[in-house]
Amino acid sequence: MHFTVNRDQFVQHVQNVNKAVSSRTTIPILTGIKIVAAADGVTLTGSDSDISIETFIPTEENDNQYVQVHEQGSIVLQARFFAEIVKKLPGEEVEVVVQDQFATTIRSGSVVFNLNGLDPEEYPRLPQLDDTNMFHLPQSLLKDMIRQTVFAVSAQETRPVLTGVNLESENGELICTATDSHRLALRKANLEAGSDAPDLSNIVIPGKSLNELSRLLSDDDSTVEIIITETQVMFRFPHLLFYSRLLDGKYPVTKNMIPSETKTGVELSTKELLQSLDRALLLSRETKNNVINLKTLGDGRVEINSVSSEIGKVTENIDCDKIDGEELRISFNGKNITDALKVIDSEKIHIQFTGAMSPFVVRPTDHDQMLHLFSPVRTY
Amino acid sequence: MHFTVNRDQFVQHVQNVNKAVSSRTTIPILTGIKIVAAADGVTLTGSDSDISIETFIPTEENDNQYVQVHEQGSIVLQARFFAEIVKKLPGEEVEVVVQDQFATTIRSGSVVFNLNGLDPEEYPRLPQLDDTNMFHLPQSLLKDMIRQTVFAVSAQETRPVLTGVNLESENGELICTATDSHRLALRKANLEAGSDAPDLSNIVIPGKSLNELSRLLSDDDSTVEIIITETQVMFRFPHLLFYSRLLDGKYPVTKNMIPSETKTGVELSTKELLQSLDRALLLSRETKNNVINLKTLGDGRVEINSVSSEIGKVTENIDCDKIDGEELRISFNGKNITDALKVIDSEKIHIQFTGAMSPFVVRPTDHDQMLHLFSPVRTY
Numbered sequence: 001m002h003f004t005v006n007r008d009q010f011v012q013h014v015q016n017v018n019k020a021v022s023s024r025t026t027i028p029i030l031t032g033i034k035i036v037a038a039a040d041g042v043t044l045t046g047s048d049s050d051i052s053i054e055t056f057i058p059t060e061e062n063d064n065q066y067v068q069v070h071e072q073g074s075i076v077l078q079a080r081f082f083a084e085i086v087k088k089l090p091g092e093e094v095e096v097v098v099q100d101q102f103a104t105t106i107r108s109g110s111v112v113f114n115l116n117g118l119d120p121e122e123y124p125r126l127p128q129l130d131d132t133n134m135f136h137l138p139q140s141l142l143k144d145m146i147r148q149t150v151f152a153v154s155a156q157e158t159r160p161v162l163t164g165v166n167l168e169s170e171n172g173e174l175i176c177t178a179t180d181s182h183r184l185a186l187r188k189a190n191l192e193a194g195s196d197a198p199d200l201s202n203i204v205i206p207g208k209s210l211n212e213l214s215r216l217l218s219d220d221d222s223t224v225e226i227i228i229t230e231t232q233v234m235f236r237f238p239h240l241l242f243y244s245r246l247l248d249g250k251y252p253v254t255k256n257m258i259p260s261e262t263k264t265g266v267e268l269s270t271k272e273l274l275q276s277l278d279r280a281l282l283l284s285r286e287t288k289n290n291v292i293n294l295k296t297l298g299d300g301r302v303e304i305n306s307v308s309s310e311i312g313k314v315t316e317n318i319d320c321d322k323i324d325g326e327e328l329r330i331s332f333n334g335k336n337i338t339d340a341l342k343v344i345d346s347e348k349i350h351i352q353f354t355g356a357m358s359p360f361v362v363r364p365t366d367h368d369q370m371l372h373l374f375s376p377v378r379t380y
Numbered sequence: 381m382h383f384t385v386n387r388d389q390f391v392q393h394v395q396n397v398n399k400a401v402s403s404r405t406t407i408p409i410l411t412g413i414k415i416v417a418a419a420d421g422v423t424l425t426g427s428d429s430d431i432s433i434e435t436f437i438p439t440e441e442n443d444n445q446y447v448q449v450h451e452q453g454s455i456v457l458q459a460r461f462f463a464e465i466v467k468k469l470p471g472e473e474v475e476v477v478v479q480d481q482f483a484t485t486i487r488s489g490s491v492v493f494n495l496n497g498l499d500p501e502e503y504p505r506l507p508q509l510d511d512t513n514m515f516h517l518p519q520s521l522l523k524d525m526i527r528q529t530v531f532a533v534s535a536q537e538t539r540p541v542l543t544g545v546n547l548e549s550e551n552g553e554l555i556c557t558a559t560d561s562h563r564l565a566l567r568k569a570n571l572e573a574g575s576d577a578p579d580l581s582n583i584v585i586p587g588k589s590l591n592e593l594s595r596l597l598s599d600d601d602s603t604v605e606i607i608i609t610e611t612q613v614m615f616r617f618p619h620l621l622f623y624s625r626l627l628d629g630k631y632p633v634t635k636n637m638i639p640s641e642t643k644t645g646v647e648l649s650t651k652e653l654l655q656s657l658d659r660a661l662l663l664s665r666e667t668k669n670n671v672i673n674l675k676t677l678g679d680g681r682v683e684i685n686s687v688s689s690e691i692g693k694v695t696e697n698i699d700c701d702k703i704d705g706e707e708l709r710i711s712f713n714g715k716n717i718t719d720a721l722k723v724i725d726s727e728k729i730h731i732q733f734t735g736a737m738s739p740f741v742v743r744p745t746d747h748d749q750m751l752h753l754f755s756p757v758r759t760y
Contacts, residue, residue, distance in 0.1 A: 312495035
């Protein structure tokens with residue numbers, strides 16, 4: 001193998017595939033990045049067996065010459081060193097040559113690295129996915145949907161299926177749900193009319209995969225194609241493929257958990273509640289259970305308080321836009337609520353309480369594409 | 381005690397004294413910040429017994445009213461919570477009231493914190509230092525002198541005196557020296573004429589104290605007063621006092637270590653050498669001894685190389701401005717050299733080698749206020 005590549009392009013692509021490589025893998029070949037030079041360009045692959053990323057640098061595009069392939073071939077190089085080395089190379093171009101026994105030379109400016117490569121034949125092949133179950137989304141929308149749900153997945157491996165975000169489709173809508181069984185985050189989006197509406201049910205993508213994917217998503221409306229099979233999902237970008245395994249197991253039916261009645265309704269500023277809970281958490285965080293108490297006052301305000309016998313207590317009143325229904329005293333995990341408030345981009349929220357011992361729902365007031373459900377904590 | 385204080389001022393001052401507070405102290409009262417309200421303003425103190433910081437918020441200054449003291453008194457509050465609470469208070473003013481049993485109320489906007497305080501009588505008193513041995517320096521110069529020496533102090537406690545920076549005065553010059561016995565950093569500065577020249581000898585300030593001090597120093601020419609006694613040093617800023625203990629023990633005499641002869645002299649770009657060593661360290665870092673080899677080439681260049689049997693090797697040639705004297709092959713700890721190159725602000729350096737087994741000196745070419753000395757490593 002022998003090719004010359006534009007350094008900046010190479011750095012960018014190596015960094016992208018490196019996101020999938022884990023130093024803690026038990027499969028030695030996966031500590032490496034696979035490089036394949038073919039007539040049309042150079043393909044790079046990184047994988048930790050849960051996530052795989054493949055990128056392609058074409059020989060030329062839009063009148064820019066990126067790669068000159070002098071001799072086709074392939075190699076696997078230790079990701080940790082290779083990625084750092086490439087970043088620190090001095091020249092505008094990088095020359096990569098593989099000789100006998102996978103001995104690889106990387107040349108740039110007056111610098112020569114000789115690296116011990118690994119056998120590319122040992123590198124696992126990525127699955128060929130069938131395009132039948134495919135749909136597409138704007139990248140910024142997918143990024144929002146991930147940000148607004150993934151924080152609520154379970155961190156515990158006791159119920160593995162809860163460590164992922166569940167995708168369903170219903171009436172032309174895509175519904176993402178995450179829950180750790182104490183709180184639930186749900187985000188909907190309309191699938192574009194005309195798009196071949198996919199039929200999704202019990203598709204659970206690991207939270208970790210979505211967090212990695214999120215870093216590759218842009219903030220604009222360029223689309224990403226999503227292809228789903230029995231065991232894998234693939235996100236297809238121009239020149240980049242992102243694969244993740246799906247989680248096994250039946251995702252719980254969450255629809256019936258969401259209460260329809262309201263005993264106490266409260267409408268107030270997202271930011272004011274967030275800042276107030278942040279202050280109250282300074283004390284309740286210490287007790288490690290993050291318990292915060294909320295009480296409706298007669299005068300259109302709610303009182304937020306938390307107590308730590310060791311440190312002291314904090315009390316604060318917040319003016320609400322509206323309080324309807326019964327008086328209420330309730331306690332909850334304040335950290336769970338602030339996690340949700342941080343991803344609500346709307347200025348105002350409506351909280352729908354159904355009694356001190358029952359789950360309650362937080363929704364933005366200006367659209368119905370999102371809801372957050374929380375269990376109370378028994379203290380009063 | 382009862383006072384009202386401007387929130388932004390209070391936050392700034394609390395953060396400053398909090399730099400001295402350590403959560404790992406074995407003296408419980410030192411986990412707190414001491415607050416004293418007197419007729420002329422509020423004094424805050426934080427200490428970990430090595431470092432102490434005292435700041436003062438005057439009732440008014442330059443026509444700004446900062447504090448209103450309604451009742452004089454004092455209290456100690458847990459630094460960790462107090463500092464975070466103050467930062468998150470919503471109002472423009474903060475009211476602090478101490479009632480019976482050190483119960484303290486902090487009010488701001490609609491927020492009320494009730495904190496359990498500690499007895500201020502238990503808080504250790506700061507020493508009253510005698511001003512006889514005093515001099516002053518521009519803050520930016522002191523900051524540079526710390527940055528350019530403190531990285532070279534020893535991280536090992538086996539010879540405690542080497543964990544500090546040594547201050548000496550000689551012929552109207554201040555000389556700062558740090559060494560861990562493998563490398564040495566020396567920085568001089570002219571003391572202002574007319575300033576009562578201090579007589580400094582074997583004054584060793586802990587590196588940790590200087591790092592903390594450095595964060596309080598501004599980048600301008602405003603001066604800081606330095607007062608030195610037998611066991612303590614104090615840095616006096618407007619409204620802020622920074623105390624540090626001095627290290628016991630005799631600092632080694634380093635003057636005779638610096639070679640006067642030159643067997644091989646090399647002059648080259650600081651940045652090019654730094655970037656080259658950075659690349660070579662990618663491989664030698666792995667072997668944990670950071671060994672890098674340098675060799676003069678006949679053609680006005682030096683070769684830098686490093687080898688890791690597992691990963692591979694790197695070779696690079698650097699164009700030098702000048703190479704004088706004998707041919708040379710030498711090995712050294714590359715990390716030590718890059719640490720020094722990073723604090724040399726000059727574009728070019730001169731390296732004075734005295735043979736493959738002898739210490740060598742790195743100096744900027746444009747002034748003689750600084751030098752760095754290194755031991756070679758035996759490999760060739």
